[in-house]
Amino acid sequence: DAGVTQSPTHLIKTRGQQVTLRCSPKSGHDTVSWYQQALGQGPQFIFQYYEEEERQRGNFPDRFSGHQFPNYSSELNVNALLLGDSALYLCASSLGGWNIQYFGAGTRLSVL
Amino acid sequence: AQSVTQLGSHVSVSEGALVLLRCNYSSSVPPYLFWYVQYPNQGLQLLLKYTTGATLVKGINGFEAEFKKSETSFHLTKPSAHMSDAAEYFCAVSPSGNEKLTFGTGTRLTIIP
Numbered sequence: 001d002a003g004v005t006q007s008p009t010h011l012i013k014t015r016g017q018q019v020t021l022r023c024s025p026k027s028g029h030d031t032v033s034w035y036q037q038a039l040g041q042g043p044q045f046i047f048q049y050y051e052e053e054e055r056q057r058g059n060f061p062d063r064f065s066g067h068q069f070p071n072y073s074s075e076l077n078v079n080a081l082l083l084g085d086s087a088l089y090l091c092a093s094s095l096g097g098w099n100i101q102y103f104g105a106g107t108r109l110s111v112l
Numbered sequence: 113a114q115s116v117t118q119l120g121s122h123v124s125v126s127e128g129a130l131v132l133l134r135c136n137y138s139s140s141v142p143p144y145l146f147w148y149v150q151y152p153n154q155g156l157q158l159l160l161k162y163t164t165g166a167t168l169v170k171g172i173n174g175f176e177a178e179f180k181k182s183e184t185s186f187h188l189t190k191p192s193a194h195m196s197d198a199a200e201y202f203c204a205v206s207p208s209g210n211e212k213l214t215f216g217t218g219t220r221l222t223i224i225p
Binding site for chain 2: 033040041043056058092101103105
């Protein structure tokens with residue numbers, strides 16, 4: 001049983017570029033949440049997708065957007081990248097919303 | 113708004129010694145509390161969770177935590193540290209389990225041989 005998988009594992013971008021991160025949830029899960037973990041900090045909630053809609057959002061600007069596909073996989077898009085967007089981006093999946101979340105290994109984004 | 117405070121960004125204990133990682137929470141409603149562990153270059157793994165009921169919660173790898181409402185605490189303990197316990201530990205809170213997780217800033221646990 002595959003767990004939560006994220007791609008790519010590492011990514012380097014320059015300021016102003018756009019990036020797309022991908023997440024496949026654990027088998028049987030229908031909810032995907034995205035978190036940003038800056039160096040030395042705890043993860044911060046970006047948003048959650050359920051039934052292909054954004055159900056809840058944290059305190060992140062509109063430059064951060066997402067999508068959930070019918071197979072429950074999800075994408076996180078960040079536009080107009082800033083140096084401060086450099087972080088580990090974690091995807092977590094769960095069943096039916098805010099039940100136990102299972103995390104992927106993350107995508108480490110470096111913005112130069 | 114809910115929050116958690118983890119006291120001590122770095123904790124070092126000797127192998128075989130007691131592990132105590134501290135977490136205090138703030139929540140306007142009965143909280144759901146979690147401890148996650150993060151090994152290098154990996155995602156977060158759930159150690160244990162408190163929802164309702166018994167205040168002493170047992171988790172994986174010999175860890176346990178006790179919910180103390182009067183002290184607004186949810187400290188993580190393990191009687192005897194193993195080298196494999198070296199990792200980053202995060203406490204998290206969710207109001208009533210129906211909202212986002214809010215994480216603390218983490219505690220890096222080092223085990224001294």
